[in-house]
Amino acid sequence: MQHLVEAPLELKSLRWTQVSAELVPKIENILRGGNGAWIAGFPLDEQSLVDLTGRLGQPLLNYNRKSNIDTGASRNPYINLVKLAGDTEAHRLLHGKGGPLLIHSARSWLAPRPKLFALLMVNEGWRGNSSGQNGESLFVPYSEVFAAMAAKDPERFREAFSLLKSQRVRFEADNVREQVSDLPIVYALEDSRHELDFGVRLKQNLVDKLATMELFGAEPGPLRDAVGWLQQTAYDVAQSKRITLESGDLVIIDNNRWGHGRCGYPATREIDGNIQANPREVWSLALA
Ligand SMILES: O=C(O)CCC(=O)C(=O)O
Numbered sequence: 001m002q003h004l005v006e007a008p009l010e011l012k013s014l015r016w017t018q019v020s021a022e023l024v025p026k027i028e029n030i031l032r033g034g035n036g037a038w039i040a041g042f043p044l045d046e047q048s049l050v051d052l053t054g055r056l057g058q059p060l061l062n063y064n065r066k067s068n069i070d071t072g073a074s075r076n077p078y079i080n081l082v083k084l085a086g087d088t089e090a091h092r093l094l095h096g097k098g099g100p101l102l103i104h105s106a107r108s109w110l111a112p113r114p115k116l117f118a119l120l121m122v123n124e125g126w127r128g129n130s131s132g133q134n135g136e137s138l139f140v141p142y143s144e145v146f147a148a149m150a151a152k153d154p155e156r157f158r159e160a161f162s163l164l165k166s167q168r169v170r171f172e173a174d175n176v177r178e179q180v181s182d183l184p185i186v187y188a189l190e191d192s193r194h195e196l197d198f199g200v201r202l203k204q205n206l207v208d209k210l211a212t213m214e215l216f217g218a219e220p221g222p223l224r225d226a227v228g229w230l231q232q233t234a235y236d237v238a239q240s241k242r243i244t245l246e247s248g249d250l251v252i253i254d255n256n257r258w259g260h261g262r263c264g265y266p267a268t269r270e271i272d273g274n275i276q277a278n279p280r281e282v283w284s285l286a287l288a
């Protein structure tokens with residue numbers, strides 16, 4: 001069996017212009033080709049982010065609005081804020097880090113699957129740590145992850161891929177209550193372009209979650225192996241193409257076909273006896 005992906009998928013560079021009548025078709029064209037858009041110079045303004053992405057899809061309400069944790073935050077209803085919670089958390093994380101995020105899909109539990117994911121780097125935080133310790137961003141097309149698995153061990157891939165595509169699973173978010181999907185982890189797409197072109201719904205802690213998940217009678221063992229291999233390979237492939245976003249960089253990807261994650265970063269540093277929290281700040285949203 002051949003695993004040909006016509007041309008390697010990538011993030012295509014664009015620059016923000018006020019005129020969304022020009023920018024939107026360019027982004028749509030990039031997404032239609034299976035690539036992602038990397039737009040520089042985007043304004044650090046929540047409404048601008050919702051306005052632009054709202055022309056590409058329907059923004060989903062953010063986690064806070066759907067969460068059973070009261071964050072007390074009054075914010076834009078659609079934007080997820082990813083940031084250390086100031087000094088309190090800085091102290092708690094005194095010797096800790098803003099941990100790495102494994103490759104995942106936005107709202108992996110949700111039905112129907114959100115079709116797009118957008119991430120704006122608002123504040124890139126402290127740079128100049130060793131490579132891979134600066135909160136670098138990870139974006140990876142799942143088709144490339146499958147190709148890497150197939151190249152590594154064709155027989156193991158055949159079995160794992162078949163299981164991941166056929167075994168329905170149901171799991172909830174950790175803190176959010178909304179309509180959950182019972183699609184397999186790897187699911188067919190109506191407009192599939194080739195034999196490795198599938199949708200994927202990966203959650204960061206999916207391997208651990210399997211223990212408590214609805215598996216419709218299946219044994220957890222083989223699924224745990226397959227998911228673990230998929231997530232590890234996704235992380236490895238993504239590491240080889242990690243990018244450093246600057247403030248004002250906006251990335252928009254197909255949330256079925258691409259996973260995202262990030263490298264770790266130092267949570268705190270001490271200057272003249274004062275503990276400071278890393279100011280790194282990301283805004284993200286999912287779109288139906
Ligand atoms: O911190 C990051 O760069 C990624 C955050 C993330 O995964 C998200 O906002 O969904």
Ligand SMILES: [Fe+2]
Binds near residue numbers: 105260
């Ligand atoms: Fe995420």
